[in-house]
Amino acid sequence: MTEKLLEVKNLAVSFSAQGGEVQAVRGVSFHVSKGETIAVVGESGCGKSVTAQSIMRLIPEPPGKIKGGSIHFNGRDLAALSEKEMQKIRGKEIGMIFQDPMTSLNPTLTVGDQITEGLLTHQDISKADAEKEAVDLLRLVGFADPEARLKLYPHQFSGGMRQRIVIAMALVCKPSLIIADEPTTALDVTIQAQIMELFKEIQEKTGVAIILITHDLGVVAQAADRINVMYAGEIIESGTVKEIFYDTQHPYTQGLLASVPRLDGDRSKPLIPIYGSPPDLYSPPAGCAFAQRCEYAMEVCSKYAPPVTYLSGQHQTMCWLQDERAAGMRGPKVTIK
Template sequence: MSHLLEVNHLKINFKTYGGEVKAVRDVSFHVDKGEVLAIVGESGSGKSVTVQSIMGLIPTPPGIIKGGSIRFQGKELLRRPKKELRKVKGSKIGMIFQDPMTSLNPTMRVGKQIEEGLIIHQRLSKSEAKKRAIEMIKLVGIPNPEERYNQYPHEFSGGMRQRAMIAIALACNPELLIADEPTTALDVTIQAQVLELMKQIQEETKTSIILITHDLGVVAETAQRVIVMYGGMMVESGTVFDIFENPKHPYTWGLLNSIPNIDEEEKKQLEPIDGSPPDLFAPPKGCPFAPRCKYAMEVCLEEMPSEYEIDGGHVAKCWLNDPRAPKEEELVALGREEW
């Protein structure tokens, strides 16, 4: 079965006065129809740059696509003419940006911004587009849709602006929705409402979703598969069960150890990941996480690990998964807790 989206060996650099930043280094993944894929990792890991390349939003210059392929519904996106790419963006692929206040046009009424894609991509008349825009405002749970249609973004609260962004992204019934940190600037209550809305819409429309986040609680609640990124690379991927119950990369262990577990009776101190992310001007020749990893071996510093398949689709790029590496019980003896 062919995948809805296939990203293969993607490499993206940015030219700066200080040198060339290797932001995305040989990333590959796929998304199937109706699936929710989460991409997690700390700031600077390459999550947003990866998904922005799908939408053709990498500015060139300074951005350079050094290699790879992005295929949507079997058709290449990277080498497609801009005019053809515009037909895909907004109509077949929608995107919810991290900060709705900077993504919405402050000089346009919200209803007109929802209409824009409908008129361009679906060739609706102004009256049809207005009717559909009001329906979308209602669908995303904004009260008084007819009144809100004529208001400007500054008249909306933060949560309502994010709902308006979701309405714009979903207006043309896209096959794939990319949500880049959609709840970052919202308070906890509104976060829950927005995530519940996305989950409900995904179940009803069977839209595929790529969810970019650093919140593992959100991942556990919404996704089926997870990609863990670090230093511009994919270091582990698998199902939600694989990542939460049987993680196989020390960076994933670190992420899981740094979040509280309300189910545990005994309270324990959270464990931060010591150190800093790698310098992507001059990435290390070995594993990018090795300088921060308490289990690093000499080979980790000198050579990039292969992609080891743990079990049916669960893969990790870590030398500890090599048959010659120390066994799990030895790692536990060194201080790693059992999952």
């Protein structure tokens, strides 16, 4: 069995706000093995980014707080470490790629200064040697003439190029895990494909593990090994890519698949939206969080939280439709070929 690099167990994160407490992440559990790519997908506001920031301990306290659970990385519980201890891990052992590369980069510093900063912080290395490492990294992420690129500023690059620079910054200290939070947001589909292909090439060359956070199932179809589907702060279905795309069990995952544009079949048919809105996490529902939007909802769904049903070694879901007493209630499966 592949060794687990990261294991998150029953993670709960809340934010104090006017009028109460927002329960943004509610008992999330998953793991990442060495050299593996997992995806965390779901609508905006479902808790994907909060989960990622909690792993990096970037949740501002207050108003945020890790209320429970553990985050074990290489044998250490990150949730229990001090800020000083976490500073030694961020960038060096775990790299992070944030959503918007333009706001992630300092407009007043050259690209070379920003890439070498991590090396100079975490390693005993000279400025000249750090710049050589930066040149190699820019070449790795697809830049021609990387020596000249080091002297340029972020505004002198296109959006796709800035994203590659941010990826290089995340790789600079050779971390064993990279968290990529919506790395293809605001990029056109051609550049999206290039960035996803770049992740695959980097993983093959370096063996780094990747957590890919996105709202788009289509983006992760060719990139991920396993997929965790989040809704209202919970992972409601998880499994291998094949299991999620070809043996979907949760109505919410079916809805996400049905809303993805198709290249085959009748293109004149409109996309099928998921009607309604996510629940108010000031006061999460007692039962299934998706019940109010689910066309297959039963009385039990709104009263009691569904248990986790293990469908195979890696495929699991939280849905009352899996109960034997709900036989005949399931809708047709939705798949993407």
